[in-house]
Amino acid sequence: MSALLQDPVDLQRQAISLPPQTQTDQLAERVVLTPQGAVSPPPGYSGMIEHSTSAHAFLEHSTSILFPVLFVLNVYFSFDRLYELELVWLAAVAIPLALVLGDFVGGLVHWAADTYFSEDTPVVGPALIKPFRQHHIFPRDICTHTLVSIVGNVCILAVPILALCLYMLWVSQHGLLAFAILLTTLMAAATVATNVIHKWAHQEKPSAGVRWLQRMRLVLEPRHHQIHHTEPFEMHYCITNGWLNPLLNKIGFFRRLEATLRFLGIKTTNARNSCDSRLM
Template sequence: MSESTFELNSCNNDETWHVSTWIHRAFFATGCATLLISLAKSLVIACSSRGGWQPFLALFGAILGYILADLATGIYHWAIDNYGSEKTPVFGSQIESFQSHHHQPWSISKRQLANNLHLPAAWVTAAVWPVNIVSRDPVLLGFVAVFAGGIMFSQLFHAWAHTPKGKLPPLAAALQDVGIIVGRGQHAAHHKPPYNGNYCILSGLWNRFLDKYKFFVGLETVLHAVLGVKPRSWSDSNADGTRF
């Protein structure tokens, strides 16, 4: 049974679908270690550099990484929400999982930390380790660490966006309130008709801009004109209006 089908039927068939296994924890720990090495290497090189601007440039790279990571989560979320299926190579399981999420959006808040983040942690490890080994540029290392970390932890912030405020850690609720991570109200709009906006799930910083200027609608129109493929957001809903 695939991960998403497992999740969709979990309430009736299995009580451990949300539990972290040792494999999940190993992937998550490796991802965290990879990010910490990038950050530490960036900090050490920047602070030891004779160029007085290096620490500030590294900080700028980190901030830029966080901003662009939010955009990346939106583009990826839009793509797997609207195109492909469980049979799509490489991404099929995530496509199916995100579609299942639209049936039971609350379920993501039940998943334990490593269970929820082990897949992005594995991708982060594979992508960032080569940069850690090769690069001695503190700006690049800071950018990569925060960008990759934002992608990885966006699934946690996504889960928090489906969690009642009273059940959130106080720090998480405070970060939502100031807009550093995506808030519950903003993300709730993604699960309401017409189901075609608010895709960014890190900070949500880009959502208003992308939706105002119909960025994703434009991409969908171009892809339909060129490839003849319609996105799910144009037509797919069930009887009670929940997206497939």
């Protein structure tokens, strides 16, 4: 999800008090974003256009191009190193492990963004906290976002990590390092793919291939994700494939983590209490 520069709720409030011509302009802007050419946004859509700043858009686009290049180079060279050292079996371990760890890391970031900080927190507020919280109010807005706008923020973080991994592969011949880099690279890919998969979970008519992946539970299944958008809005934070959600629910992982942080003096921002307008 891209950084949001204008609050859709504020814009809706502004639209009510604007002169007629301006209201017409605002409406035209809504028509662009609503599906099937609807005049007013259906439930779950804000109908608002979101923009990144030009500097942020440059970073999103450049890293979205660099990420697949670095991904291929890291996978090729780390796999080649494991092959040379007759440790190919480690590559077979890395794939499922990356899918589980990628799901967990994404879930942890999602929980933190839903539970702590605020939209005004410097740097992470507009780039991370606000998109997650706006998503709870307008969950289907994600369906109107471009590929770059939904993977860009993660690519900005992933590209420097993959560049460092490639450098480490260059200077070290160690087999375990090659395994760690292959695992990190696959995890990064799972994390970058998360918002695309999340978007699929909110689409009204996903493609047949996507529906098959969802049915097989290889990616986030929409009904499974619906639980996150349902009261008390405090479960199913993992949104890559959701495999870990049942286990994390069972052991009360996030509640225990919150209790531990509360003990350390870090309080939640009670964002969940204000999310009663969530819709699929």
